[in-house]
Amino acid sequence: MAGLIKQMVNGRPYYYAIETKRVNGKPRVVSKKYLGKLDDIIRKVTEPPRPSSVKSREFGLSAALLTITDKLGFVKLVDDVVVKRNQGATVGQYMLVAACNRCSAPTSKSKIGEWYESTVLPRIQNIDPKLLTSQRFWDNMDLITQEEVTELQIALAKRVVEIYQVDLRVLLYDATNFFTYIDTTNPCTLPQRGHNKQKRTDLRQIGLALMVSREGGIPLFFDVYQGNDSDPVEFDRLIREMIQHFNDLFAACDDLTIVCDKGNNSQKNLQTVDTSPLHFVASLSPSHLKKILTVPLKDYQDCRQERLKSTT
Known part of the structure; x- marks a missing residue:
């Protein structure tokens, strides 16, 4: 038979759960379990049990x-x-x-x-x-072919622009490369040795070109290319592919401008830019601006338009 008893210890009440049985015809306590103070018992009954162990998950x-x-x-x-x-x-x-x-x-x-x-x-x-x-x-x-990669890129970019109403009026372009530890004897053609940004010319590298929106830096178009291709070669290829695949997307946007750095400058790229339906803003090296470099800084004026703030 189970029961609850109270025992006073140093003037404080403590509670125990006991079980009694008859032993040789007389009642005896055969089990006694400490329950704690009355507050402890109430808390155990009303509050959920604490877990014995906890594992956190990134959410x-x-x-x-x-x-x-x-x-x-x-x-x-x-x-x-x-x-x-x-x-x-x-x-x-x-x-x-x-x-x-x-x-x-x-x-x-x-x-x-x-x-x-x-x-x-x-x-x-x-x-x-x-x-x-x-x-x-x-x-x-391995199940994804290069043609399917292109198809997915086109479909996903168009969906991103449509759902998130991405402003295409200004797109920012840049290319980089990253070294890999792919073995020299590996027959794949994508990784090649070239001018590596991290100075690891001893390793094979892969090139990555990316074009993002000015607002939010949302990546829209990309190309992964052989590590020994120069920036001007990749720029010409990417621009031609963009015009081919996204012409309907660009047609819906007036005055689309691509901003890039001087690393893409070449005579062929200038012709590509001139004949394309897109606008371009690119930098030039000081050697191309010898006359402008002779103009004193005091003769320059800040641009007044809000969108050109902090520009001279």
């Missing part, structure tokens, strides 16, 4: 990224273009996980599963982190 950025990609219909967009058998996670889901990882805490493909498990994503996407191995990513990425 904020992952949830924000999922909100954006859901609005863009990113996964469906990829899966509609890239064909895959009904086998595990889709290509779109793999690409979404890779993109979230790149935005949040970039890791190698072999570490994505570990990162993924530290976020709230498994609860939302219902993908087992153990399945996110580097081999699974390579298998799914």
Whole structure:
């Protein structure tokens, strides 16, 4: 029989749960468990139990990224273009996980599963982190052809502009490169040796060209190219491809201007600029401005228009 008793210790009441049984015909206490003070008992009854262990999961950025990609219909967009058998996670889901990882805490493909498990994503996407191995990513990425990459880029850029009403009147362009640890004997042609920005000329590099909106710096157009291509060569190629693929998008925007630096200057690029429907603003090296360099600074005036504030 169970019961509750109170015992006074140094003038303070403490409570115990006891169980009594008859032993040899006489009642005996066979079990006695300390419950604490009356306040302790009330708290244990009315409040939920405290967890024995706590694991935190990254939530904020992952949830924000999922909100954006859901609005863009990113996964469906990829899966509609890239064909895959009904086998595990889709290509779109793999690409979404890779993109979230790149935005949040970039890791190698072999570490994505570990990162993924530290976020709230498994609860939302219902993908087992153990399945996110580097081999699974390579298998799914191999399913995407270069033509499909271009198709997805065009569709996604147009969707971003439409949904978020991106102002295309001014676009900012720049190109860079980054070194890799791809072995010299690897037959892939994209990584090449060239003039590396980080001075690692001993390693093969890959070029990346990017064009973003002035407002918000939203990336809209990109190109990944061989590491030994010069900036002027890539600029000419990207501008021609942009005009070809996004002509309808540009036609809806009056006076679209592309801003770039002097690293893209060449006679061929000047001809490309002159014959294109776009406007361009680019810098020149001092050697091209010898006469202007002789003008004293006191003869210059600030531009008065609000959009040209702080410009001379």
